[in-house]
Amino acid sequence: MRFEDLEVWQRACRLCVDIYQQLNECRDFSFKDQITRSALSIPSNIAEGYERGTNKDAIKFFYYARGSAGELRTQLYIGIKIGYIPKQIGMNFKEEAEQISKMLSALIKARQS
Template sequence: MTTQFEELEVWKRSARLSVEIYKVLRDCRDYSFKDQLSRSGLSVPSNIAEGFERESLKESLNFLSYAKGSCGELRTQTYIGIKIGYIDTVTGTRWIAESKQISVMLAGLIRTRRNFVRQQSRTAPT
């Protein structure tokens, strides 16, 4: 099982997406929108990292769940950004697809971590 978040493909992809969001929105003059979208994008890899650095499974899963929630927030803001003309359709569609994939990857990671702990508890000596 992976022990460092930097090894996770889901963290790498979400960090790349966050960087792209910052670059694309660099010149956006609607600072409120730019801040909100940038922060939701940044929240995904940040919460993955924080979840992996937590010692308890419950805390770890909570932060991975927050990351998954931030994917939904990011998608919502991207849809709105496309509709109001702040984000071009091609870029926005790519961000939406990538955030959906990241969300699916996070769901799998959460499930895997839960199952791993369940298996460990079954095989632990009593």
């Protein structure tokens, strides 16, 4: 199995693309950079962890990905509050980030067993 076959990686990639597209016109470059970097970090860390040689290394990167999902949720809340992201779209992104976090928790638990 390849990391590209993992549903959690696929969903994290889709979420990242959706966030990039949503913020395409955002002129606040520091906010845009920060939120897109945290979104990009999720699938990137899943891939890096999966490609590592040991479960210990993989789990460490899956935790990084989960941490980035939490960072992303925080930035989504702020983006909604300051009007950069429409509320319903932002809440949909937040829900997806939460689901990805849960999937990562399950992946971590499975790898720890």
